[in-house]
Amino acid sequence: MRYKGLIITLTVIVSVLCAYFLFFTYVSRGVQDKAVAYATRNGQLDENKRQHYLDSVWRAPVFGNYTYSDMINENFMNLYRLQLDTVFDQKTIMTWKGRSHNVKTGLDYFINSKQTIGVMMNGNYSANNFRSFSGTDISYKPTNEYVKRLIADNTNQSTRDQSNFNINYRYADTLGRSLNIDADYGMFRIRSDQMQPNFYFDPFGSPTDTRIYNMVSPTDIDIYSAKADYEQNYKKGRLSLGGKTSYVNSVNDFKRYNVDQGIKDLDRDRSNDFKYTENINAGYINYSRPIKKITLQLGFRVEQTVAKGISHGQKYNGNDYTGYDSSFNRNYVNLFPSAAMSFAKGPNNQFNVTYSRRIDRPSYQDLNPFEFKLDEYTYMKGNTELTPQYTNSFGISHTYKYKLTTSLNYSHVIDVFTQLIDTAEKSKSFISKKNLATQDIASVNVSYPLQLGWFTSFANLNMYYSHYKANFGTGRTIDLDVYAYNLFMQNSARLGKGWTAEVGGWYSSPSIWQGTFKTKAIWSVDAGVQKALFKGKGNVKMSVSDVFQTMRWSGYSDFAGQILNSNGGWESRQFKVNFTYRFGNIQVKAARQRKTSLDDESQRVGGDGGSASPGR
Numbered sequence: 001m002r003y004k005g006l007i008i009t010l011t012v013i014v015s016v017l018c019a020y021f022l023f024f025t026y027v028s029r030g031v032q033d034k035a036v037a038y039a040t041r042n043g044q045l046d047e048n049k050r051q052h053y054l055d056s057v058w059r060a061p062v063f064g065n066y067t068y069s070d071m072i073n074e075n076f077m078n079l080y081r082l083q084l085d086t087v088f089d090q091k092t093i094m095t096w097k098g099r100s101h102n103v104k105t106g107l108d109y110f111i112n113s114k115q116t117i118g119v120m121m122n123g124n125y126s127a128n129n130f131r132s133f134s135g136t137d138i139s140y141k142p143t144n145e146y147v148k149r150l151i152a153d154n155t156n157q158s159t160r161d162q163s164n165f166n167i168n169y170r171y172a173d174t175l176g177r178s179l180n181i182d183a184d185y186g187m188f189r190i191r192s193d194q195m196q197p198n199f200y201f202d203p204f205g206s207p208t209d210t211r212i213y214n215m216v217s218p219t220d221i222d223i224y225s226a227k228a229d230y231e232q233n234y235k236k237g238r239l240s241l242g243g244k245t246s247y248v249n250s251v252n253d254f255k256r257y258n259v260d261q262g263i264k265d266l267d268r269d270r271s272n273d274f275k276y277t278e279n280i281n282a283g284y285i286n287y288s289r290p291i292k293k294i295t296l297q298l299g300f301r302v303e304q305t306v307a308k309g310i311s312h313g314q315k316y317n318g319n320d321y322t323g324y325d326s327s328f329n330r331n332y333v334n335l336f337p338s339a340a341m342s343f344a345k346g347p348n349n350q351f352n353v354t355y356s357r358r359i360d361r362p363s364y365q366d367l368n369p370f371e372f373k374l375d376e377y378t379y380m381k382g383n384t385e386l387t388p389q390y391t392n393s394f395g396i397s398h399t400y401k402y403k404l405t406t407s408l409n410y411s412h413v414i415d416v417f418t419q420l421i422d423t424a425e426k427s428k429s430f431i432s433k434k435n436l437a438t439q440d441i442a443s444v445n446v447s448y449p450l451q452l453g454w455f456t457s458f459a460n461l462n463m464y465y466s467h468y469k470a471n472f473g474t475g476r477t478i479d480l481d482v483y484a485y486n487l488f489m490q491n492s493a494r495l496g497k498g499w500t501a502e503v504g505g506w507y508s509s510p511s512i513w514q515g516t517f518k519t520k521a522i523w524s525v526d527a528g529v530q531k532a533l534f535k536g537k538g539n540v541k542m543s544v545s546d547v548f549q550t551m552r553w554s555g556y557s558d559f560a561g562q563i564l565n566s567n568g569g570w571e572s573r574q575f576k577v578n579f580t581y582r583f584g585n586i587q588v589k590a591a592r593q594r595k596t597s598l599d600d601e602s603q604r605v606g607g608d609g610g611s612a613s614p615g616r
Contacts (some may be wrong), residue, residue, distance in 0.1 A: 464485070
């Protein structure tokens with residue numbers, strides 16, 4: 001297969017009040033103008049009522065946005081793996097082809113100056129075709145004897161349809177009181193059909209064996225959520241309180257088939273279905289108040305989680321298959337306090353001190369017992385036993401002359417998520433999300449913006465120490481630490497006549513990825529120019545990402561009796577052309593920019609069963 005290093009992408013976004021909605025609104029107003037004029041002539045409306053009626057037409061602006069994407073991307077990955085006395089030298093090229101449609105539309109009705117009702121729908125509908133071609137040379141390490149070669153030419157066809165619906169009410173008065181209520185429904189339908197053939201050859205190239213698997217894994221996720229947030233001024237401060245409830249129903253059906261001469265036979269030992277339900281109820285209160293030169297903020301959030309998972313499957317007992325059920329029930333309450341203090345020491349020095357405790361829950365797809373194979377010896381799978389991770393964070397920051405910012409941070413993470421590279425059945429390797437015991441991170445961050453007339457620059461340096469610990473049994477312990485740093489810089493120059501040039505880059509020192517994988521340094525530089533067109537309504541941008549094509553990851557892992565050296569990369573150097581144009585009257589009130597009660601849950605849908613690497 002060939003490796004393509006050039007992608008040209010043209011994106012046209014028709015944003016707020018696109019032509020269709022403008023036409024619709026124009027016709028509506030024209031009809032109502034005539035109706036109101038007729039009523040006025042007949043004495044049914046005076047001039048003030050007439051103007052009020054006409055103005056009401058514009059209280060319900062319709063907004064819409066549509067984006068279409070069609071892309072092809074190639075990755076490569078090399079794995080040199082020593083497990084017990086066997087060496088697996090695998091080289092893989094992966095190709096993604098995908099098309100997606102993104103749509104967002106809605107309506108905001110402004111009841112009066114204080115109250116607004118809005119409805120909104122957004123969706124993403126994609127179809128993807130994944131193909132990987134890998135060749136693995138297998139040898140016996142003690143004698144370096146070449147044993148056999150494995151060729152795997154895989155295909156995976158998948159679809160992912162997401163539809164979110166929201167209704168919102170907002171009240172805000174001139175006294176500082178506000179009330180925001182959201183009700184949401186999210187529907188996610190994910191389908192995956194992977195054909196995974198394995199062809200074995202002896203050292204002389206003659207075929208010796210063929211094993212073909214077919215994995216079919218549909219997933220249906222439905223999310224219901226509602227929240228309310230209230231704010232008001234209270235005793236020289238600001239009081240905020242609110243609550244949220246959400247319910248998730250995730251149904252996953254994993255079927256693995258053995259394929260022989262085109263005939264599929266269900267592997268009942270390795271097939272199952274998994275249903276997961278989750279109900280979260282939360283309430284919070286925050287209060288902030290300035291006291292002389294100090295501003296204090298205190299917050300408290302309480303969450304109750306009720307989760308249930310149940311797996312159905314079959315196991316062979318020597319004579320026949322018998323069904324089994326494996327389930328878990330979790331019902332727990334967590335408290336999440338937060339505090340912040342900010343103060344100034346003179347006009348040039350601002351200080352902030354913060355503390356927070358937070359929870360991060362696993363994605364619903366990581367809880368799905370899927371299996372995604374590169375070949376018979378290398379695969380990914382889900383973990384139904386994954387639990388949330390908890391983080392306690394402390395921070396102190398100082399800003400000098402509103403520009404130079406320095407911060408010190410420390411975080412202690414319990415049950416931290418990691419993609420662990422583990423072993424199975426003596427010769428197989430798999431990646432699965434698991435919980436490590438702890439991770440400790442201490443960091444120093446320095447950032448500085450610079451502006452000199454036509455030239456602007458921003459630089460950020462983050463230096464940190466990270467320590468991972470876990471114990472999964474004999475020979476499966478983790479106790480790794482690293483001192484590392486990341487550097488980022490972005491520069492922009494106005495060249496006149498609407499032209500702007502940008503150059504940016506970043507560098508990441510050797511570090512630890514996912515608790516066990518020691519990575520080498522990686523860096524990249526991007527550059528581009530853009531031009532404003534059509535009196536600011538249009539903009540064209542041309543850019544090149546990873547100019548020197550240096551985004552190539554590599555690293556080393558030694559865990560559970562497996563030594564792994566790996567490296568890889570993707571089509572990181574890309575030439576992009578992006579054109580945007582704003583249609584319609586820019587004086588018309590734009591759609592409100594707001595979050596919904598579904599945002600947190602939607603982010604947890606991720607994890608599409610694809611490959612993972614330290615560089616992505």
